[in-house]
Amino acid sequence: MSMKALIVAGEKPLEQINNASTPIRVPMKRFGIGSRGKRIPLLTNHFKVGVNKYTDDFYHYSIAMQYDDGTPVEGKGIGCKVLDQIKEIYGMELANKEFAYDGEKSLFTVGQLPHKRLDFMIVLDDMSLSRSGGSRRGYFLEEREGDRKRVKQSFGSKTIKVQFNFAAIIPMQAIANALRGQDSDHFQEAVRVLDIILRQNAAKQGCLLVRQSFFHNKPRSFIELGGGVLGCRGLHSSFLATQGGLCLNMDVSTTMILKPGPVVNFLIENQNVKTPYQIDWTKAKRMLKNLKIVTYASKKEYKITGLSDKPCRQQTFFLKSKKGQNGDGVEITVCEYFAQYKQMQLRDSADFPCINVGKPKKPSYFPLELCDLVSLQRYTKSLSNIQRASLVEKSRQKPQERMSTLRDALRSSKYEADVMLRSAGISIGIELMQVEGRVLSAPNLKVGNGDVIFPRNGRWNFNNKKLVDPVKLERWAVVNFSARCDIRYLVDTMIKCGDMKGISIKPPFGVFEESIQNRRQSAPVRVEKMFEYIKPKLPGPPQFLLCILPERKNSEIYGPWKRKNLSDIGIATQCIAPTKVNDQYITNVLLKINAKLGGMNSLLTMEHSPSLPLVSKSPTLILGMDVSHGSPGQSNMPSIAAVVSSRHWPWISRYRAAVRTQSPKVEMIANLFKPVSDEEDQGIVKELLLDFYNTSNYRKPEQIIIFRDGVSESQFNQVLNLELDQIIKACKFIDESWSPKFMVIIAQKRHHTKFFQAGGSSDNVPPGTIVDNKVCDPRNNDFYLCSHAGMIGTSRPTHYHVLYDELGFSVDDLQELVHSLSYVYQRSTTAVSLVAPICYAHLAAAQMSQFIRFDEMSETASSQGSVTVAGDVPVQELPRLHKNVVNSMFFC
Structure with a gap:
């Protein structure tokens, strides 16, 4: 019976499939470490963290701030100013506790405060409320039973009511439990507090904070990218539970900022013009909105709200008369005001619009030439190709340079002097941790005329060799x-x-x-x-x-x-x-x-034999899954899910792709299973199962190995219990008695762990370097593999998480399989840093995204139709691949 006939004959009502009781799957535990390969001493950018087990627990308090009229206090930085003043004035009443404040609604202390609820009333002046560079002058009023302190409010100030409410205890024991591999509900909360303490430490040094990275305002950290944009090199930091204990993972990080300095100079660079008279002021208005400036006139910081409609020499405002002068005031231009009252004669900017830092109905103008952009303002738009290439080239660091940067950063951070860390009983080492790695041997490759290639240093060539097919x-x-x-x-x-x-x-x-x-x-x-x-x-x-x-x-x-x-x-x-x-x-x-065109360049010799552990014995399907999202600024662009599958078992070097669109920014793949008979679209998995069946001697896969890219630890359970369920349902929909065995492996590149050769070598770690001890999870089954030869910069290993295994792989056999799959990538003669199925999924998604990239969304949607996925969000549908190429490796 053909696979298509099986699909029709085996179809069951969706209710029967959905009603089948499935236990909740959880990531599997580690069952050992590998032993194959040559052992090699390594250093890693993890720094040992000491934890005093006798320290008090963390106490979590929720913070509520509102003005006198009940309006919530909003705006970055205000909460920090408020709490700084509370701590300064009322330290004794608060038992002199240090705070760790997340900048929003949570505050943490080591040990409890004297009361579960505390009420304060403070007065901050407008400068403190609106400008981080303004005066820190403030007046406080605290009112409790039997205690009333009165102060006079300053002109232009606002009263803020502040309330602390006890929320929870976060036991420090949670860290010790997690390090022993025990379940700990509070571990992530405890680590979050430690991360907040480090962010607070960086904020006190005037750093720009971006999630878990911080960036100093140091010119030597800036990278010129052109267009008024700088790359800013900083540091990422995060606490991790590992087999070696609690560690601080610190790595070099880069973000984009606007080039500080005169606003006019920035606009000239940003618009790539030669003089300010060529500036497009409509574009300039969009670019400058909400940016911060400091003015030569007042030396204060303001936020740009817009540009004036007229140039400085024509833009007027009403200047009120001072007390004791005759008349109510006078209409005056911005140019005249700065010339008469500030003794500043404007030059070119008299012909340009003014910068408005006021409100729409109450504008406040400054001439362009008197304004500088404040440093460390993030640039969040997409980079041009030239800028991106420049960023990649200039931000690279060789291993020795990166190690030196990290050591210097730990020494200069002076975490040992941080009062909050000390009170929490936390100490952070300043030396990179030592770890033992293993270097796996490269697999041999079969090429034409029965020849065999032996890769060296992750590379090979076809000199005097012919392709295998x-x-x-x-x-x-x-x-x-x-x-x-x-x-x-x-x-x-x-x-x-x-x-x-x-x-x-x-x-x-x-x-x-x-x-x-x-x-x-x-x-x-x-x-x-x-x-x-x-x-x-x-x-x-x-x-x-x-x-x-x-x-x-x-x-x-x-x-x-x-x-x-x-x-x-x-x-x-x-x-x-x-x-x-x-x-x-x-x-x-x-x-x-x-x-x-259907040929093959090379094969693994053990694939050709065939002698791959487990894979060669039973029909095995290998899937590579990834979701590609639109670039920043493309919020309406649909996400593209790509799944590639192996074909022609027992080979693992031939693949075919299935690609679908889905709602923007949705990471879980929506179209794995469709519970209907649809000739146009049977769902991704049914399409790929049919292809495997037709190319593998009409055998259904008895084993399915899934490599999933692009998900974080918080999404592991969704992969195991949503995506895997959909794949199982697709199998059951074809044949209810069919129960293939599954393995699920997550591959992550977006992490910050790096490895360096010990002994002062300036080279990257050799290809095939694997680490599954000390820096890995104390409980779960994960390992790091650097399968490629890093020629420039510092190699980034891939972090593999084995979530699920019904196949029964030994540790060494599984690690060998993953390593070998880095050598079957047909586009190059080098080992790749990710298993080939995931690389192909990247390529397939990227290529299909080009189908819609240059189309107007509305025009394409009307001509091609749209599809509705989870959440009833209409999504542009990709054109179908032609039958002549649908089974090809078109993405190569």
């Missing part, structure tokens, strides 16, 4: 979109290199150059006109099209071209933008082309 390229053409390129030399080199690698390449049908008059058209129109031009000139449907793009990065042609080929027509295509054509470049291109 080369294709024949017989019907193809070259399409050139205005790129300057010696196409004859390019084609000749391709044919020559292809012959050396075993790929038989015949001369192309033709080379089609874009017409000059089409170059000014929109990208979709250029693509359509190109196909109108080449279609009648081809003798038949081409097997492949080579597209030469005019730009190396993010060409506007790329998305429409891929969409036309892969969705509308069904032709495999490779886009290139060559700057230098040589044998190495062409070989890399041929690797991608061969994989896209």
Whole structure:
């Protein structure tokens, strides 16, 4: 019976599937550590934390602040000012307790305060309320039974009522329990308090705080990116429970800030103009809104609310007369006011709008040339390609440099002098922790003519070697979109290199150059006109099209071209933008082309044998799952879920992708299972199961290994109990008696653990370095693997979490499998830092996102339709891949 027949025959009502009682799954515990590989001493950026077990517990108090009229106090920094003053004036009444304040509604102390509820009334002047750089002068009024202190309110001040209410006790014992691998509900709360203490320490030094990172206002930390934007290098810090005890994980972190200094200079750089007279003031108004400035006139800090409608020499306001002078006042321009009353003659900015720091109905103007942007203001918009490349290049640090930066940061932070840390019984070491790693041997690779390649340092090449399964390229053409390129030399080199690698390449049908008059058209129109031009000139449907793009990065042609080929027509295509054509470049291109057309470049020798532990014995499906989200500023862009699956078992080097859109910023994959018979869309898992069945001698997988990327620890239970449930339901929907065994592994790259070679080596850790002790979780089954060779910067290992295992892998066999899957990536001749199925899921999501990137959302939605997913949010639907390419590795 075919798989399709099985799907129809085995379909069960959704109620039967949903009503099946499923126990809640929890992440599995560690059952041992590995032993294979050469042992190697390492250092890591974890710093030992000492905890005094006799210290008092943390006490949590909720904070309520409101003005006299009952309006809640809002605005960053006000709460800190209020609590600073309360601590300063009423320390004795509060038992001289130090506070750890989260900046919002929670305050923590070591040991309890004298009362469970405390009420205060304070008076802060307007300068303290509105400007962090203003006066800290304040007047307080506290009223309790039998005790009343009266003070006079200053002009322009506001009264604030403050209430402390006891909320909870956070026992310090929770930390010790977690370190022993015991369940501890309060551990994360205790660690959160410690993180808040470090943030508070950084805030007192004037740092910019971004989540768990802090950034000093030091010019040597700034990286010039252009466009008025700086990269600012700082430090990330977080407390972690590990097998080696409580640690502080500290790492170098980078954020983007606006370039401080004169506002005029910033606008010139930001808009890439030469003089202030070329500034687009509409764009400037959007860019400057809500930014902070300091003025030469008052030396005070203000927030920009807008720009004036008229230039300084024309913008007027009403100047009230001083007491004792005749008349109510006079209408005066901003220019005249600063000249007469501030003795400041304005130069160029007299012709420019004024900066408004007041309210819409009560504006307050300053000339542009008298304003400087305050330092450490975050830039949250998307970076340009040039800025992004510059950030990556300039923020890299070699291992020795990074270690030196971290050691200096620990010494200069002087955590040993922090009163709150001392009172909590916390001490932080200043030396990087030592840890033992192991270096796994690289797997051998099978190539053409029975040859075997032995990778060295995570790399190999095809010099004098042929691909294991080369294709024949017989019907193809070259399409050139205005790129300057010696196409004859390019084609000749391709044919020559292809012959050396075993790929038989015949001369192309033709080379089609874009017409000059089409170059000014929109990208979709250029693509359509190109196909109108080449279609009648081809003798038949081409097997492949080579597209030469005019730009190396993010060409506007790329998305429409891929969409036309892969969705509308069904032709495999490779886009290139060559700057230098040589044998190495062409070989890399041929690797991608061969994989896209169904060939294979290399295989693992144990995959070819086959002798992979467990995987070779039973039909095994390997899934790589990832969700890609829109860039900052693209809040309406749908998220794209991509799942790739292995095919042709017992091989684990061939993959196929299924991609769907879903609601923006939703991480859990929504379309894994659809409980209906839908020829158009059977759900991701059914689509991939059908493909596995048809390519693996009509056998259903008895084992399914899932690699999931992009989720944090807080989402592990959702992966285990939502996504895995959907996959199981898809299997049961096909055949209720079918019960494959599952393994679920999470891969994380967004962490801050780094490893360094001990003994002063300046090199990165060798590829294959694995660590599953000391810095790993004291309870759960996780390990770090650096499978690739870090050539520049400091290598970032992948953190793998084994959540679920019904297959029964030994520790060493599982780690070997994960390591080996870093060597089956067909696009390159290097080991990759993530298992190949996840890398392919990244590529598939990124490529399909190009289908909609250059379309107007409304136009695409109306022509392609939309789909509604969880939460009844209409989401733009991706065009379907053409049947000719849907089973290919189009993403390579």
